[in-house]
Amino acid sequence: MAAATRLFDVVPLLETDFRVQLTFTVPHTTDTWHGLDDYVHGQGGLFLPWAQAIHHQWDLILTASHRxxxxxxxxxxILSHGAGVLMSRRYSRKAGTADRPTTGLDRELLTYRGRVVPEVIALAHGDELRALEELCPEALPKALVAGDICLDRMLASLPYRRHYRNALGLADGQALVTLSSTWSPESLFGRMPGLARKVMDEFPGHKVAFVLHPQAWAVHGARQIKSWLSDCLRNGLLLIPPEEGWRATMIAxxxxxxxxxxxxxxAAAVGCPVTMATCPGANIRPGSLADIVRRHAPRLRGDQPLGPQMHRARSQANLRHLVSPAVSSRPGRTATILRSAMYHLLNLPAPACGITATSVPLPRPCKDL
Incomplete structure (x- = not known):
């Protein structure tokens, strides 16, 4: 799901062109990720079964997954479906007792039988070039430092913060506290499943939102997620669906x-005050984006009231200036760079008109339990 949502940031860069027809497909083994087929079908695009897609010669293939x-x-x-290509974890969730760290630029991900598979490897930051040179030097000619289109869209959305807050039902002067969790036993939700209840109890006058990684929804199912949070939902928790809305919620x-x-x-990259509620220190890659946030954002203290901790996080004005340049070395330019690369692969002249990142849609929290 995370890969799918990232692709829908990219396809608007060329889908208005009358010379281009977009087709969508989902690998057959992703039936374990519940809701993905429904999400892609729900976008209204022409959908092709995987068994048919693999027998066709395509003019351009866009993906945010190595699968x-x-x-x-x-x-x-190929582009990343999250912040950065290198990943913040030292070892993959699937690595078991791996002997060496893994990244999104490993040779086994990018090559097949001695051939580099992607024609273009879109990187978010120039620093990733050095990692690629070390991990898979034969792929270096395929690398393109394009920046991060998700960050660009969030930055373009900052002027609409009030609109996002209105959509979430916030009154003037009312604060919004958002919980942000990835998926794994080491995540915020995995380690602190009762945190939403604690925040709501300590801030009865505030709004509280919960953003869960799309894979958490896929692994557990929407019904189970809502059941686990049912008490909080009945008391006003804003549960953000996995398809869209988390970016607007962070801005709000x-x-x-x-x-x-x-x-x-x-969230940190666009200037949201951030406190690290939990972080698997031993499995975080030194120098990664998560490591930067971990080192410079305050840590949550479970034995202390939340009010002063919120104030402390809001006083950390330098966090954005540390994180944002580490996420992307091409801020504001990703749409132009990616569109140029896609039209080059299509062997078509790009449209003469310029293109910029668009703002993200209004958030629509889950309504039913």
Whole structure:
């Protein structure tokens, strides 16, 4: 789901062109990620079964996942589905007792039988070039430092903060506290499932929102997520659906309690006050985006009242200036860079008109339990 939502940041860069027809497909093994097919179908695009897609020669393939890329035929552009390509965890969730750290630029992800699979590897930051040179030097000619389109869209949305707050039902002067959790036993929700209740109890006059990683919804199912949070939902918790809304919610927030996931990093990058509620220190890659946030954002103290901790986070004015340049080295330019690369692969001249990142939609919290 995270990969799918990232692609829907990218496809508007070319889908208005009369020379271009977009088709969507989902790998057959992703039936374990509940709701993904429904989400892609719900976008209204032309959907092609995977078994048919792998037998077609495509003019351009866009993906934000390494899964099954060797099965498709045509020039492939791959980008990250989160903040940064290198990942913040030292070891993959699937690595078990791995002997060496893993990243999104490992040779086994980018090559097949000695061939570099992607035609273009979109990187968010120039520092990732050095990592690629070390991990898979044969892929270096395919690298393109494009920046981060998610960050660009969030930055373009900052002027609409009041609109996002209105959509979430916030009154003038009312604070919004948002919980941001990735998915894993080490996540905020995995380690502190009762935090939403604690925040609501200590801030009865505030609004509280919860942003969960799309994979948490896919693994557990919407019914289970809502059941676990049912008491909070009945008392006004704003549960943000996995498809869209988390970015607008972060922009609307007055304080974000997060973990090592990308949503917390993006919140810090656009200037949201952030406190790290939990972080798996031993499995965080030194120098990663999560490590930067962890080192400079205050830590949540469970034995202290939340009010002073919120004030402390809101006084950390330098966090954005540390995190945002680390997320993207091409701020505000990603749409232009990616569109140019896509049209080059299509062997078509790009439209003469310029293009910029668009603001994100209004948030629409889940309504039913």
């Amino acid at each position: 099954h890329i060797t099965e498709l035929h045509g020039p492939l552009l 927030s007055d304080w974000v309690l997060g973990d090592h996931g990308s949503t917390t990093t993006y």
